[in-house]
Amino acid sequence: xxxxxxxxxxxxxxxxxxxxxxxxxxxxxxxxxxxxxxxxxxxxxxxxxxxxxxxxxxxxxxxxxxxxxxxxxxxxxxxxxxxxxxxxxxxxxxxxxxxxxxxxxxxxxxxxxxxxxxxxxxxxxxxxxxxxxxxxxxxxxxxxxxxxxxxxxxxxxxxxxxxxxxxxxxxxxxx
Amino acid sequence: xxxxxxxxxxxxxxxxxxxxxxxxxxxxxxxxxxxxxxxxxxxxxxxxxxxxxxxxxxxxxxxxxxxxxxxxxxxxxxxxxxxxxxxxxxxxxxxxxxxxxxxxxxxxxxxxxxxxxxxxx
Numbered sequence: 001x002x003x004x005x006x007x008x009x010x011x012x013x014x015x016x017x018x019x020x021x022x023x024x025x026x027x028x029x030x031x032x033x034x035x036x037x038x039x040x041x042x043x044x045x046x047x048x049x050x051x052x053x054x055x056x057x058x059x060x061x062x063x064x065x066x067x068x069x070x071x072x073x074x075x076x077x078x079x080x081x082x083x084x085x086x087x088x089x090x091x092x093x094x095x096x097x098x099x100x101x102x103x104x105x106x107x108x109x110x111x112x113x114x115x116x117x118x119x120x121x122x123x124x125x126x127x128x129x130x131x132x133x134x135x136x137x138x139x140x141x142x143x144x145x146x147x148x149x150x151x152x153x154x155x156x157x158x159x160x161x162x163x164x165x166x167x168x169x170x171x172x173x174x175x
Numbered sequence: 176x177x178x179x180x181x182x183x184x185x186x187x188x189x190x191x192x193x194x195x196x197x198x199x200x201x202x203x204x205x206x207x208x209x210x211x212x213x214x215x216x217x218x219x220x221x222x223x224x225x226x227x228x229x230x231x232x233x234x235x236x237x238x239x240x241x242x243x244x245x246x247x248x249x250x251x252x253x254x255x256x257x258x259x260x261x262x263x264x265x266x267x268x269x270x271x272x273x274x275x276x277x278x279x280x281x282x283x284x285x286x287x288x289x290x291x292x293x294x295x296x
Contacts, residue, residue, distance in 0.1 A: 021280055022279075022280050024280075025279075025280030025281070025282075026190070026280065074186065077186040077187075077189065077190055078185065078186050078189050079189060079193065087185075087186070090184055090185050090186045091186045093184065094184040094186045094187050097184065097187075097231070097258050098258040098279045098280055099258075100258065101231075101257065101258025101259035101260070101278070101279065102258065102259075102260075102278075102279075104259055104261070105259055105260055105261045105278075108261075109261075109263070110263060113231055113259065115183070115231060115232075115233060161233065163231050163232060163233060163236045164233075164234065164235060164236055164239065
């Protein structure tokens with residue numbers, strides 16, 4: 001049990017709001033919460049970890065979207081007509097970063113967040129309606145496409161990179 | 176006016192530039208850095224008039240960048256543009272000498288409100 005598990009109805013509504021706000025902001029299009037499924041085929045995935053330093057719990061925050069939507073997101077974010085794979089990876093990672101930062105602010109009082117990583121994958125999305133780890137996911141529709149924001153407590157954090165950490169007391173005595 | 180934008184995401188650096196334009200804060204020379212370490216170097220070499228920086232970055236975080244910059248005696252206006260907008264971070268930013276913290280997702284209006292005191296249209 002941690003701040004990331006067994007989220008109540010109100011918190012899930014806040015997650016809905018985070019996902020729709022993030023999508024609306026980067027795309028300048030209306031996004032609405034939905035229960036529709038993610039598209040079949042390859043998905044662009046952004047993943048980062050949050051470490052709650054009060055209860056020492058970890059969670060993976062993951063944003064998924066079909067490659068078609070991810071391409072549109074990259075094109076809008078970077079003002080290019082034909083984003084390449086690096087652009088798509090960068091854009092979906094930043095989308096995950098924004099969503100993750102908002103999740104951290106929503107759920108944690110004192111926490112650290114890893115840097116986001118991204119990939120294009122065919123791996124099945126996290127979509128268990130009653131996940132064993134107490135996690136949760138919400139979905140939103142924008143431009144006719146579905147995107148998903150998931151919180152996965154205790155998921156593996158291998159491969160994630162954490163920003164440098166310097167305790168405040170050390171920084172404050174630096175010249 | 177010269178503005179340094181530090182963010183490890185190219186997409187976000189472009190969004191920041193575009194949002195400044197939408198906020199009516201355009202026509203300025205933009206220089207970019209991919210992490211805090213590079214940003215600190217550029218800040219010392221280029222002497223920007225304003226710095227907009229992400230918080231979570233590789234090599235050196237935004238708050239470390241700000242503290243190191245202030246440690247050199249620089250008083251360049253510095254504003255965070257970051258995905259995390261907790262009260263804890265806002266307090267840390269203010270105590271370290273930032274003029275504000277703009278949390279993502281943001282609007283052109285928020286940019287204008289926060290930066291109008293240091294950026295001319």
